[in-house]
Amino acid sequence: MGGMDKICKSREEGGLGGIINVRQFNLALLEKWIWRLKMERGLWREVLESKYGGWRGLKEQRDNNSKVSLWWRDLRKVWRFEAWGRKFEDRLNLEVENGREVMFWSDNWIDSEDLKSRFPRLFSLSVNKEANLCDCGIWGNGTWE
Amino acid sequence: MFAWEEEQESQLLEMISNKRLEMETVDKWVWKDSESTKFSVKSAYGFLRGEGSEEDSRRYNFLWKIKALPSA
Numbered sequence: 001m002g003g004m005d006k007i008c009k010s011r012e013e014g015g016l017g018g019i020i021n022v023r024q025f026n027l028a029l030l031e032k033w034i035w036r037l038k039m040e041r042g043l044w045r046e047v048l049e050s051k052y053g054g055w056r057g058l059k060e061q062r063d064n065n066s067k068v069s070l071w072w073r074d075l076r077k078v079w080r081f082e083a084w085g086r087k088f089e090d091r092l093n094l095e096v097e098n099g100r101e102v103m104f105w106s107d108n109w110i111d112s113e114d115l116k117s118r119f120p121r122l123f124s125l126s127v128n129k130e131a132n133l134c135d136c137g138i139w140g141n142g143t144w145e
Numbered sequence: 146m147f148a149w150e151e152e153q154e155s156q157l158l159e160m161i162s163n164k165r166l167e168m169e170t171v172d173k174w175v176w177k178d179s180e181s182t183k184f185s186v187k188s189a190y191g192f193l194r195g196e197g198s199e200e201d202s203r204r205y206n207f208l209w210k211i212k213a214l215p216s217a
Contacts, residue, residue, distance in 0.1 A: 024190060025186075025190055032184060032189070039184075084195060093177055094173070094174055098168045099172065100172055101174075110161060119156070119157050121149075122157060125150070
């Protein structure tokens with residue numbers, strides 16, 4: 001890794017210049033899959049949704065049993081990978097509007113911490129643990145009632 | 146509910162009480178490292194290389210002009 005970093009520097013900095021760091025480039029390409037999992041619709045996403053729980057399934061630290069594809073295990077590693085103090089998720093923002101994309105208990109829509117970690121007891125009492133934000137409470141004119 | 150649970154509940158309600166939803170607009174993911182707000186491999190790679198500024202990333206401009214097959 002150290003050698004690779006050196007080579008990939010520009011000529012002025014003592015490297016060979018213009019050589020791609022394939023490890024980092026591969027990481028960036030894998031990150032694109034996570035983005036697509038979040039953004040795109042379609043059968044491929046539905047399959048991954050039901051098999052692994054979609055992009056939210058990447059957060060889970062399940063043991064590496066053989067039923068999980070190598071590609072998905074890589075994506076999990078990418079999800080956890082931290083560069084310059086920031087993980088993939090830290091480089092993303094969710095602008096909450098109608099709340100359809102947001103899971104009330106599991107997603108960080110209000111704070112950097114999700115509500116199920118912050119209020120574990122209430123989470124265990126809740127009836128619908130996978131409720132979307134837009135289905136929680138009664139929304140009248142966009143406010144809680 | 147026990148008293149401490151009720152306290153938790155009121156804490157939670159207070160937290161969410163000033164959140165408003167816009168039913169007319171859809172939720173949106175925003176990629177912070179790119180001006181377009183969309184993810185790009187270019188911006189992700191630049192970030193991993195530790196290149197914050199546009200100037201730095203110009204060194205790799207050749208990479209984005211390679212005539213490659215569109216992604217699968």
